[in-house]
Amino acid sequence: MTKSIDIAVIPGDGIGPEVITEAVKVLKAVAAVEQLDLAFTEYELGAKHWLETQETLSEETLAKLREHEVILFGAVGADPSDTRIPSGIIERELLLKLRFSMDHFVNLRPAKSYDGVPTPLANPGKIDFVVVREGTEGPYAGNGGVLRAGTPHEIATEVSLNTRHGVERVVRDAFRRASLRERKHLTLVHKHNVLVNAGHLWRRTVEEVAPEFPEVTRDYMHVDAATIYMTTDPGRFDVIVTDNLFGDILTDLAGAVTGGIGLAASGNINMDRTAPSMFEPVHGSAPDIAGKGLADPTAAILSAALLLEHVGQHDAAARVEQAVEADIAARLGSEARSTSQIGDAIAARVA
Amino acid sequence: MTKSIDIAVIPGDGIGPEVITEAVKVLKAVAAVEQLDLAFTEYELGAKHWLETQETLSEETLAKLREHEVILFGAVGADPSDTRIPSGIIERELLLKLRFSMDHFVNLRPAKSYDGVPTPLANPGKIDFVVVREGTEGPYAGNGGVLRAGTPHEIATEVSLNTRHGVERVVRDAFRRASLRERKHLTLVHKHNVLVNAGHLWRRTVEEVAPEFPEVTRDYMHVDAATIYMTTDPGRFDVIVTDNLFGDILTDLAGAVTGGIGLAASGNINMDRTAPSMFEPVHGSAPDIAGKGLADPTAAILSAALLLEHVGQHDAAARVEQAVEADIAARLGSEARSTSQIGDAIAARVA
Ligand SMILES: CC(C)[C@H](C(=O)O)[C@@H](O)C(=O)O
Numbered sequence: 241m242t243k244s245i246d247i248a249v250i251p252g253d254g255i256g257p258e259v260i261t262e263a264v265k266v267l268k269a270v271a272a273v274e275q276l277d278l279a280f281t282e283y284e285l286g287a288k289h290w291l292e293t294q295e296t297l298s299e300e301t302l303a304k305l306r307e308h309e310v311i312l313f314g315a316v317g318a319d320p321s322d323t324r325i326p327s328g329i330i331e332r333e334l335l336l337k338l339r340f341s342m343d344h345f346v347n348l349r350p351a352k353s354y355d356g357v358p359t360p361l362a363n364p365g366k367i368d369f370v371v372v373r374e375g376t377e378g379p380y381a382g383n384g385g386v387l388r389a390g391t392p393h394e395i396a397t398e399v400s401l402n403t404r405h406g407v408e409r410v411v412r413d414a415f416r417r418a419s420l421r422e423r424k425h426l427t428l429v430h431k432h433n434v435l436v437n438a439g440h441l442w443r444r445t446v447e448e449v450a451p452e453f454p455e456v457t458r459d460y461m462h463v464d465a466a467t468i469y470m471t472t473d474p475g476r477f478d479v480i481v482t483d484n485l486f487g488d489i490l491t492d493l494a495g496a497v498t499g500g501i502g503l504a505a506s507g508n509i510n511m512d513r514t515a516p517s518m519f520e521p522v523h524g525s526a527p528d529i530a531g532k533g534l535a536d537p538t539a540a541i542l543s544a545a546l547l548l549e550h551v552g553q554h555d556a557a558a559r560v561e562q563a564v565e566a567d568i569a570a571r572l573g574s575e576a577r578s579t580s581q582i583g584d585a586i587a588a589r590v591a
Numbered sequence: 592m593t594k595s596i597d598i599a600v601i602p603g604d605g606i607g608p609e610v611i612t613e614a615v616k617v618l619k620a621v622a623a624v625e626q627l628d629l630a631f632t633e634y635e636l637g638a639k640h641w642l643e644t645q646e647t648l649s650e651e652t653l654a655k656l657r658e659h660e661v662i663l664f665g666a667v668g669a670d671p672s673d674t675r676i677p678s679g680i681i682e683r684e685l686l687l688k689l690r691f692s693m694d695h696f697v698n699l700r701p702a703k704s705y706d707g708v709p710t711p712l713a714n715p716g717k718i719d720f721v722v723v724r725e726g727t728e729g730p731y732a733g734n735g736g737v738l739r740a741g742t743p744h745e746i747a748t749e750v751s752l753n754t755r756h757g758v759e760r761v762v763r764d765a766f767r768r769a770s771l772r773e774r775k776h777l778t779l780v781h782k783h784n785v786l787v788n789a790g791h792l793w794r795r796t797v798e799e800v801a802p803e804f805p806e807v808t809r810d811y812m813h814v815d816a817a818t819i820y821m822t823t824d825p826g827r828f829d830v831i832v833t834d835n836l837f838g839d840i841l842t843d844l845a846g847a848v849t850g851g852i853g854l855a856a857s858g859n860i861n862m863d864r865t866a867p868s869m870f871e872p873v874h875g876s877a878p879d880i881a882g883k884g885l886a887d888p889t890a891a892i893l894s895a896a897l898l899l900e901h902v903g904q905h906d907a908a909a910r911v912e913q914a915v916e917a918d919i920a921a922r923l924g925s926e927a928r929s930t931s932q933i934g935d936a937i938a939a940r941v942a
């Protein structure tokens with residue numbers, strides 16, 4: 241039986257369109273083998289679109305996006321030197337707006353070391369963990385303000401909002417993911433010795449959800465200490481659950497220690513399926529290397545595998561992951577390839 | 592002329608007293624050579640003291656501490672498994688209370704690689720930067736609260752407070768430190784694309800103070816990206832200025848990449864000298880290795896060097912630093928030494 245998947249595609253800016261082209265190529269290759277019927281609808285959004293229309297994301301476009309089953313997202317953001325675009329507006333009014341309005345409460349970011357991928361660590365060991373980053377609250381809530389702006393008496397605040405509802409659902413998801421893994425271990429990362437209110441809510445919630453998953457062992461780490469372990473002993477982590485900001489920081493670090501942000505995939509997942517989930521490479525739009533065929537599409541392709549996983553196509557997802565692993569293994573000692581050459585090679589392995 | 596320095600000493604818990612013993616030993620050695628007259632007054636504070644008295648830091652003790660010129664601080668904090676002590680109370684009501692009430696607005700944390708010190712990085716290169724971490728506001732302000740605690744409708748908030756006054760003084764200090772260094776480069780680390788209010792205050796302040804230091808070049812980095820560069824290219828940093836929480840995270844990471852938190856020194860500095868500044872190793876009380884002579888006192892000894900620097904004893908400070916560097920160079924390939932053996936060796940080199 242052919243299963244059809246209706247995918248909205250947001251290529252975005254910079255290297256976004258380049259890596260998304262390769263991810264779509266690989267999706268089409270796996271669709272042919274696994275008899276999936278994929279529909280792709282492209283949406284032009286991002287810095288370029290903003291320059292043309294002064295629009296980040298209209299309610300109309302948002303409504304259209306909601307009609308799709310899933311979203312494949314490239315990267316957005318202008319060249320930082322382009323002063324025509326108010327700084328951060330694309331990130332907040334497009335990317336974060338999608339995450340928040342579609343209730344992407346699980347920001348899933350696997351970190352895995354591959355043989356043959358150079359890492360900055362001398363002895364990385366085997367790294368295979370996933371970060372379950374909360375995606376809809378915390379310091380990302382957009383609360384806070386400015387009083388007496390531009391005067392010597394200016395006060396600027398940022399308010400981190402943490403709800404039992406928001407914390408419990410992501411903590412339960414992280415426990416569930418841990419229970420399905422071999423090591424079945426969950427690490428809560430926070431800074432409860434300073435951020436007492438939010439920290440205690442997180443800790444209590446972990447304690448209260450734990451009895452539902454008696455097979456999962458757990459520990460706690462302050463975020464500062466977590467950065468130490470991530471460089472000295474990253475192999476110790478299995479599943480990490482943490483808030484939106486700590487998750488942002490730790491997953492970039494995780495990308496770095498596993499050999500670069502060119503491999504780091506992510507899913508912005510609404511586990512209740514009340515809106516489409518969105519899959520995107522962790523990297524940004526990298527305007528400095530855009531249009532040169534230099535971008536590594538692997539993170540986008542692995543994000544497509546997470547997309548397949550999310551829609552229940554486990555065989556197709558595994559096929560893409562295996563193709564990526566084989567491709568990475570073959571990279572060792574070989575010549576540098578262009579973005580499309582990497583995409584072609586992975587698509588060929590999938591077929 | 593003999594110069595006298597009146598030092599309050601807070602050894603604290605765990606390995607705190609062990610490493611402080613060595614720092615005092617080295618201070619006495621350098622005092623003999625440089626003809627300094629050091630007075631040490633010990634204060635028993637920390638988890639052990641709390642268990643005996645239920646007191647973290649009384650107003651009376653705080654007033655006494657204020658009378659000294661500087662404070663040498665070890666480490667505080669109970670064994671996390673000791674449930675008699677409310678979690679985080681020692682950190683907040685003693686350590687943070689000292690930093691806040693004495694207006695330690697410059698939390699100075701140098702990061703330096705030494706030949707012969709193993710680091711987790713494969714190619715660390717030469718690392719020599721200092722983090723100027725804001726110490727009296729940000730998410731550490733203790734603002735925020737809990738509504739409907741323990742119910743499914745619980746909301747917990749953390750409020751980051753950022754004032755022009757607070758940001759400007761630490762930014763100016765960072766520029767000044769950068770202007771005195773060889774590379775004269777300042778990197779602002781924040782997350783202004785998400786934390787707009789605080790982020791823009793920091794950015795604007797940097798731009799507005801910059802003309803006072805035309806010789807200093809500068810750049811900006813998001814905190815997530817900064818963790819990547821710190822593992823892939825830490826040599827690029829010269830002076831980093833950042834907020835209280837980002838500084839906490841980045842300096843643990845900096846400690847890790849330069850070869851461990853056993854070497855990381857810090858100063859909590861009130862540049863206006865309206866209250867004593869406080870010098871402490873970045874590491875914690877490490878209850879697991881306490882009392883075994885396993886702790887490395889180097890971070891405490893380097894903190895004592897920062898103390899000497901602060902009170903204007905540049906020669907004495909340089910002497911301690913050189914002794915530490917020579918000791919570290921001699922470590923390569925030699926047998927493991929106890930806490931006091933390391934202290935003895937450095938004290939001998941100072942003399
Ligand atoms: C672009 C930015 C808003 C975003 C974030 O902070 O979440 C990015 O860093 C990420 O990790 O996806």
Ligand SMILES: CC(C)[C@H](C(=O)O)[C@@H](O)C(=O)O
Pocket residue numbers: 433434464682683686687839873
């Ligand atoms: C113990 C803790 C409150 C403290 C901090 O977060 O500042 C510590 O991590 C540090 O870096 O000095």
